[in-house]
Amino acid sequence: MSNIREIARFxxxxxxxxxxxxxxPDKVAEKTLKKVREAMLKYDYRPNMMARNxxxxxxxxxxxxxxNIANPFFSTLIRGIEDVAQKKGYSVLLGDTRENEKNExxxxxxxxxxxxxxxxxxxxxxxGSKLYPSYVLAVNAAGCEGTPYxxxxxxxxxxxxxxxxxxxxxxxxRIGVVTGLSENRHTIDRLKGxxxxxxxxxxEYDSQLVVEGEFTMSSGKIAADQIVKMADRPTxxxxxxxxxxxxxxxxxxxxxxxxxxxxxxxxxxxIEYSKYTDxxxxxxxxxxxxxxxxxxxxxxxxxxxxxLTESQFILPHEFILRQSVTTVLNNS
Amino acid sequence: MSNIREIARFxxxxxxxxxxxxxxPDKVAEKTLKKVREAMLKYDYRPNMMARNxxxxxxxxxxxxxxNIANPFFSTLIRGIEDVAQKKGYSVLLGDTRENEKNExxxxxxxxxxxxxxxxxxxxxxxGSKLYPSYVLAVNAAGCEGTPYxxxxxxxxxxxxxxxxxxxxxxxxRIGVVTGLSENRHTIDRLKGxxxxxxxxxxEYDSQLVVEGEFTMSSGKIAADQIVKMADRPTxxxxxxxxxxxxxxxxxxxxxxxxxxxxxxxxxxxIEYSKYTDxxxxxxxxxxxxxxxxxxxxxxxxxxxxxLTESQFILPHEFILRQSVTTVLNNS
DNA sequence: CTGAAAGCGCTTACAG
DNA sequence: CTGAAAGCGCTTACAG
Numbered sequence: 001m002s003n004i005r006e007i008a009r010f011x012x013x014x015x016x017x018x019x020x021x022x023x024x025p026d027k028v029a030e031k032t033l034k035k036v037r038e039a040m041l042k043y044d045y046r047p048n049m050m051a052r053n054x055x056x057x058x059x060x061x062x063x064x065x066x067x068n069i070a071n072p073f074f075s076t077l078i079r080g081i082e083d084v085a086q087k088k089g090y091s092v093l094l095g096d097t098r099e100n101e102k103n104e105x106x107x108x109x110x111x112x113x114x115x116x117x118x119x120x121x122x123x124x125x126x127x128g129s130k131l132y133p134s135y136v137l138a139v140n141a142a143g144c145e146g147t148p149y150x151x152x153x154x155x156x157x158x159x160x161x162x163x164x165x166x167x168x169x170x171x172x173x174r175i176g177v178v179t180g181l182s183e184n185r186h187t188i189d190r191l192k193g194x195x196x197x198x199x200x201x202x203x204e205y206d207s208q209l210v211v212e213g214e215f216t217m218s219s220g221k222i223a224a225d226q227i228v229k230m231a232d233r234p235t236x237x238x239x240x241x242x243x244x245x246x247x248x249x250x251x252x253x254x255x256x257x258x259x260x261x262x263x264x265x266x267x268x269x270x271i272e273y274s275k276y277t278d279x280x281x282x283x284x285x286x287x288x289x290x291x292x293x294x295x296x297x298x299x300x301x302x303x304x305x306x307x308l309t310e311s312q313f314i315l316p317h318e319f320i321l322r323q324s325v326t327t328v329l330n331n332s
Numbered sequence: 333m334s335n336i337r338e339i340a341r342f343x344x345x346x347x348x349x350x351x352x353x354x355x356x357p358d359k360v361a362e363k364t365l366k367k368v369r370e371a372m373l374k375y376d377y378r379p380n381m382m383a384r385n386x387x388x389x390x391x392x393x394x395x396x397x398x399x400n401i402a403n404p405f406f407s408t409l410i411r412g413i414e415d416v417a418q419k420k421g422y423s424v425l426l427g428d429t430r431e432n433e434k435n436e437x438x439x440x441x442x443x444x445x446x447x448x449x450x451x452x453x454x455x456x457x458x459x460g461s462k463l464y465p466s467y468v469l470a471v472n473a474a475g476c477e478g479t480p481y482x483x484x485x486x487x488x489x490x491x492x493x494x495x496x497x498x499x500x501x502x503x504x505x506r507i508g509v510v511t512g513l514s515e516n517r518h519t520i521d522r523l524k525g526x527x528x529x530x531x532x533x534x535x536e537y538d539s540q541l542v543v544e545g546e547f548t549m550s551s552g553k554i555a556a557d558q559i560v561k562m563a564d565r566p567t568x569x570x571x572x573x574x575x576x577x578x579x580x581x582x583x584x585x586x587x588x589x590x591x592x593x594x595x596x597x598x599x600x601x602x603i604e605y606s607k608y609t610d611x612x613x614x615x616x617x618x619x620x621x622x623x624x625x626x627x628x629x630x631x632x633x634x635x636x637x638x639x640l641t642e643s644q645f646i647l648p649h650e651f652i653l654r655q656s657v658t659t660v661l662n663n664s
Numbered sequence: 665c666t667g668a669a670a671g672c673g674c675t676t677a678c679a680g
Numbered sequence: 681c682t683g684a685a686a687g688c689g690c691t692t693a694c695a696g
Contacts, residue, residue, distance in 0.1 A: 003673055014683045019675055029681055049445040051673035054386040055688055061425075069407045070604070076402050079428050086435070091442060093393075094426045096411050103418070110423060113381040217604055250608040272402070272549055276582040278610045335689055346667045351691055361665055383689035387672055 002043040011039040022047060061091045062299060063116035065107055067123040068215070069096045071243060072271040073288050074122055080292020081120060088300050090117075097123060117303045120295050124185035150308055152295045154317040156186055159284045160193030160238065162319050163266045166282075167236040168201045171328040172264065175203075176234035178223040178244050180215040190240050190268070209234055213244050220244030224251035227263075235328045236264040242274045245281055249324065264325040270318075279323035287315050334375040343371040354379060393423045394631060395448035397439055399455040400547070401428045403575060404603040405620050406454055412624020413452060420632050422449075429455065449635045452627050456517035482640055484627045486649040488518055491616045492525030492570065494651050495598045498614075499568040500533045503660040504596065507535075508566035510555040510576050512547040522572050522600070541566055545576050552576030556583035559595075567660045568596040574606045577613055581656065596657040602650075611655035619647050 008015045013032060021028050021036040028036070039045070053059050064081055066074045082092050093116055095107035104123075110116045167175050177194050180187040191210070198205055211226055213219035220243060227237060228251070239245035245267030249259050257263050259279060267274055270285035294313055301308065340347045345364060353360050353368040360368070371377070385391050396413055398406045414424050425448055427439035436455075442448045499507050509526050512519040527537055543558055545551035552575060559569060560583070571577035577599030581591050589595050591611060599606055602617035626645055633640065 004675095005673080015673085016675075016683060016685095017681085019673095020682085023675075027681075032681080046441075046444045046446075048673055049442075049447045050382070050386045050389070050391060051688095052675080053447075054382045054672090054690090055674050055676095057380075057382070057688070059382060064426075069401075069411055070404050072402050072404065072407075075404075075407045078426070079401055082426065082428050086438065091447065092426050094396075094410070094414065094424050096414050106418065109378075110381075112378045114378075115381045115385075115423065217608060221608075246605065247608050250610060250612075253610060273578065273605050276549060276553075276579050276609075278582060278585060280582075336691095337689080347689085348667060348669095348691075349665085351689095352666085355691075359665075364665080380689055383672095384691080386674090386688090387690050387692095389672070 002045050003048065004045075006043060007036065007039045007045050010043065011035045057114070059115055059117050060089055061093050061116045062118050062120060062296070062303075063093045063095060063107060063110055064120045065095045065097055065104060065122060067097055067099045069094070071215070071241075072273065073241070073269040073286065076271070076288035077122065077292040077295075080289035081296040082292075083289075084293050084296035084300070088297075090296075090300060099123065118299045120299055150298060150302070150311045150313075152291055152298065152313045152315065154286050154291075154315050156189035157193040157196070159268070159286075159317045160190035160240075161197045162193075163238050163268070163284055164194050164197035165201075166319070166325065167238070167264065167266070168197065168203070170236075170264070170325065172234075172236040173203055173328070174206075174209065174232065174234040174236070176209040176211065176227055176237040178211050178213045178220060178227075178237060178239040178248060180213060180240050182212055184215075187240060194238065213240070215241050215243065217243045217247040220247030221251045224248035225255075228252065228255045228257065234263070236266075236325065238266050238268075240268050242267040242269045242271045242281065242283055245283065245324075246273060246277055249277055249279075249281065260324050260326040264328075266325060270320050274320075275322070277324075282322045282324045283320050285318040285320050287317070290315055334377050335380065336377075338375060339368065339371045339377050342375065343367040389446070391447055391449050392421055393425050393448045394450050394452060394628070394635075395425045395427060395439060395442055396452045397427045397429055397436060397454060399429055399431045401426070403547070403573075404605065405573070405601040405618065408603070408620035409454065409624040409627075412621035413628040414624075415621075416625050416628035416632070420629075422628075422632060431455065450631045452631055482630060482634070482643045482645075484623055484630065484645045484647065486618050486623075486647050488521035489525040489528070491600070491618075491649045492522035492572075493529045494525075495570050495600070495616055496526050496529035497533075498651065498657065499570070499596065499598070500529065500535070502568075502596070502657065504566075504568040505535055505660070506538075506541065506564065506566040506568075508541040508543065508559055508569040510543050510545045510552060510559075510569060510571040510580060512545060512572050514544055516547075519572060526570065545572070547573050547575065549575045549579040552579030553583045556580035557587075560584065560587045560589065566595070568598075568657065570598050570600075572600050574599040574601045574603045574613065574615055577615065577656075578605060578609055581609055581611075581613065592656050592658040596660075598657060602652050606652075607654070609656075614654045614656045615652050617650040617652050619649070622647055 004015045004018050008018045017032060018036055021033055025033055062085060064078060069075055085092050097104040111119055164175060179191060195205055211223040213223045239248055245265055249265050252259050252263050259265055267281045267283035270283045274281035274283050298308060336347045336350050340350045350368055353365055357365055394417060396410060401407055417424050429436040443451055496507060511523060530537055543555040545555045571580055577597055581597050584591050584595050591597055599613045599615035602615045606613035606615050630640060
């Protein structure tokens with residue numbers, strides 16, 4: 001717990017020299033450097049980063065706001081953020097908002113009070129619902145079309161469209177969808193893709209087939225229960241994330257339906273669990289780690305004063321074909 | 333981006349008074365308070381917490397080190413930590429070590445350099461493998477027997493024993509176990525429970541039935557593949573976490589075994605996914621949220637100078653009976 | 665109740 | 681290459 005003054009005294013130099021020995025060793029004479037280093041070793045000196053950062057008016061910390069850290073898509077993404085942040089000397093402050101505005105505001109104050117240099121927002125707001133003061137740098141790692149700040153994301157509309165087109169190619173005409181909350185931008189973008197695929201195939205959009213979930217497993221279960229009871233049940237269901245798809249699949253099965261024979265399912269995210277469901281889940285892969293990597297590196301660029309050449313970074317998604325989908329039975 | 337001096341100037345008072353208006357409003361005259369508050373509003377003043385914390389030589393930040401944030405048990409636990417931390421005015425710095433020592437050392441330096449006031453370590457080291465300098469306060473939220481610092485945990489040995497005893501009560505005699513890495517303290521404690529249950533039932537311990545995993549799904553799959561090929565295959569398998577149990581179950585099934593008819597499975601943790609496997613997984617619940625709550629509140633107590641009355645906080649676990657276990661077939 | 669002053673542990677422009 | 685000095689934005693013991 002020694003400070004720079006003690007080291008200076010012991011090494012017989014000024015505090016300025018000790019500071020230089022640490023930050024610009026090339027500007028210090030070899031002999032002096034040696035003395036200083038010995039003193040640091042002897043007194044087990046560690047620079048006080050709170051002082052350093054305060055002096056530099058920079059916290060070297062980024063704030064990550066996540067709606068639900070228990071969802072592996074988000075936690076993997078966070079891992080991607082951390083990898084880059086750590087490499088570049090930044091720490092990650094975590095804020096699990098649980099989609100609660102009060103929580104979120106409290107976390108955001110960390111930025112206003114200079115405890116974080118920038119923000120990576122993982123909740124996709126509808127544009128304008130939350131505008132950040134201009135001195136906050138924000139990157140929306142799992143963003144969506146129309147966000148007011150730089151965004152890293154996949155093409156959600158296109159990805160959803162691909163899923164629906166695959167159903168259609170196998171003969172499905174009644175295709176259900178389990179969405180997130182209707183105001184969620186992911187929901188909006190993915191729903192666009194759903195509608196577009198239907199329309200291009202000449203299938204009429206039927207709002208009865210759209211069931212609102214909340215991207216949680218329990219909501220997936222509730223949605224599936226609802227679908228099971230439908231008079232004219234869909235033969236295929238697109239769930240807007242894997243958590244809901246996993247819960248829905250199990251719910252269908254426990255209601256006596258066979259997946260995919262009676263009802264096909266496609267998820268979204270490709271979390272690791274989707275590989276181990278029965279049947280293994282066909283899904284859309286979001287490159288979670290990569291999204292996090294890019295988000296962190298772009299945010300750090302902004303923090304360090306560079307300007308971004310683009311404001312939308314669209315990473316490729318991938319259609320992951322497994323066994324939860326089959327051709328529609330010709331029983332209609 | 334104004335500072336306390338500007339506010340003082342505008343309000344016509346000293347910086348000391350502005351500071352007091354913020355931290356000890358009761359010590360400031362009503363009229364003065366009003367002037368100061370107006371100035372703060374007008375200039376959109378936010379105190380610089382880096383300066384405040386630096387001054388107080390306290391970061392109001394706790395560091396959480398987690399081996400694998402993609403595992404929902406850990407991410408839920410972190411949520412529990414955050415809830416309490418936020419309430420008490422602390423921020424959570426996240427360090428995903430991936431069980432890599434170099435990563436971990438880098439994160440630990442955040443404490444030595446005063447960027448965090450304390451540490452919650454979620455990786456259960458074998459005692460002595462990592463000793464922290466005495467000025468670091470540490471709580472091992474998912475700890476184990478024999479850790480050298482205060483620990484919040486369940487009784488891992490007893491929990492594992494319960495699982496095995498349940499198998500035995502249904503007639504199982506050849507009981508396999510998929511462990512974590514053998515040096516992991518959780519592995520050690522849970523293995524003790526396994527052996528104890530066998531021994532009390534007069535069943536001989538057979539090391540052939542112990543397969544080492546790494547608490548990951550992929551390792552669970554590998555372990556299951558190995559079990560499937562065993563000449564004298566166990567009729568029941570205890571997996572030391574749900575991730576491995578989920579992967580093992582699916583691997584057994586894709587190898588043509590029926591779960592639980594051909595092979596029974598019990599997991600550990602009770603992550604949400606375990607409810608939606610087919611069959612739903614019988615498991616041991618760890619109170620993840622609660623573990624996090626208690627860890628955070630104990631650590632903050634330590635940081636704030638209180639002494640802990642105990643050094644081991646053992647929270648209750650629960651046996652969760654679902655459908656992945658059945659009586660042994662009388663085919664032997 | 666209020667202000668002048670010192671100080672938290674660093675860094676850096678300046679002068680030598 | 682090195683040191684004296686000023687300053688980052690706060691807080692608090694002290695005096696009034």
